[in-house]
Amino acid sequence: MLLALLLCYAGFVALCLSLDRHHGELLHSKPSPRRRLGLRVGGWLLLALSIWPAVHMAGWSRGLVDWCAVLMLSGLLLVLLLPYRPRLALILAGVGLLASPVAAFATL
């Protein structure tokens, strides 16, 4: 579940950054169209990818339930962090992405 959480969270952060308003708030600049597209595609890919560890760990029926729960939780977490601790929200995503290979190695 940890790996799925890390991937979901990073995916949501990427999708969030692909929106002009949040990009401006978090990075103080407007994203270029290429970057916007890259973030959007990357975000969706990460979200799709996160299904795999969840299902791999717990089978389809339970894995999908786990995945949905993690998906909702990571979204809630990000939305709650954004207004209060925007830097932390970004740092968490970075750390999460860096840690995900380790988590993958440890759990899969």
Next chain:
Amino acid sequence: MKEGFRQAMAWLHTWAGLIFGWLLFAIFLTGTLSYFKGEITHWMQPEVPAHAVDDARSVAVAQRYLEQHAPTAARWFIGLPDSRDPGLSVMWQDKIDPGRRGNFIEKMLDPVSGEQLQARETMGGEFFYRFHFQLQMPHPWGRWLSTIAAMVMFVALITGIITHKKIFKDFFTFRPRKGQRSWLDGHNAVGVLVLPFHLMITYSSLVIFMTMVMPASIIASYDGDTRAFFNELFPATDNAPALGQPGKLLPLAPLVEQARAQWDGGHVGRLAVNNPGDVNASVNVSRAGSDRVVHDFGSTVSFNGNTGQLLRVSAEQSLPMAIGGSFYGLHMGHFAGPLLRWLYFICGLAGTAMIGTGLVIWLGKRQLKHAKTGVMPFELRLVEVLNLASMSGLLIAIAVFFWANRLLPATFAERSDWEVQSFFIAWGLTLLHAMLRRCRRAWIEQLGLGAVLFMAVPLLNALTTSEHLGVSLAKGDWAMAGFDLTCLGSGLFLAWAAWKMQHRSAVQPRAERARPLTLKGEVH
């Protein structure tokens, strides 16, 4: 035309949400608590000690007790303990009377020593579970009302999605400290982010009661005999009748192991032994609901109690049953481990918060118009009072329920009923209080009272039992410790909310004046 449709949907969302919001808030909150039904029961019966779970030992202990105390019973039931609720329950029925259900004798045993426990009488977590779909009403009415509320919730969800103009653009938007705007942001954020849960929980609740709500197809196919439908759906285990010759029942623990082998190591929920003292004794071992997401209503393995011969393994579920079972399983979350259970709990709280914020928005929007004159029309005052009693009042009532559990003497007759009574008395008093006090004062006072009651729960537990946090944490009794800590956390949250209310009321007038103009176009 498009705008007209959206406005119509917004109207429906607003009014369906208001009329059923109070009830739905209570249903969601008590339903959310039901995810920790076992843990709540454990806390409310501190006399039942927590032990490491060992099915073989529990079964042996139960069998020994029943052989001593009910050798001639017609049927035994053994409910095995799990890590969430450590009580080993044994029940027996002296004579099977087909016309009557019940007449069981139930005892609670210590799963290690086998001694009968004198646990205080309480409904425990079962109260919240029952309340969330029966609403403490006589039999069919509560179920009907809660099902209608679920239907309205479903309508409110769909219309809410249609009304919400910028789901993707505002997906990550939450702007705190902006008054009415923040409430709407919060309402949208929890609504959209936790939408899969909301849709699942609401739709599955309708599926669970589908035979009650839409019986037409059953009535048509079975000539109005709904019982025949259920008999066919859940065939009674046709165990052989007693022969009247005394027999010797085998030890049950090896049979349990055999049953588990049939389920690839699945867990056992309970055992039923028919005619335990007879040659024709039979043992039905039922699988625990916590094994799989898809709930199976009758997964059992039957043995002959004297020879140990395997009699029957229940068939695989049919596809429609599996679909129904998966909605049931998803709604109940029996399969969830500790982590997923907490996520369920958080999702439930998010749903409760969505309903609560919706009610606050309805009132806040209309109150702005009357802010200048300072005179509130009757209907707004009514909504305000009901908001107060249904939200902060319910929280106080829940806390009082827990307090009553510890303060009513353990030997007091009908104490279980009195716990429930005190819940409703407290709820009624908060309604009275809401009527008598001015709005903001009432919020601060009720939230403050709730905070004190919840924060003091661990203290109360320490004073009245020997299972305080120091003991339960040291023992690793996470159900007990988790309950205390969650109450403490809830209390702190309520205290923060009360403080926020108090703080805001001081700076309110200036901030309020600047807002109404910008808001008009945005609020749906």
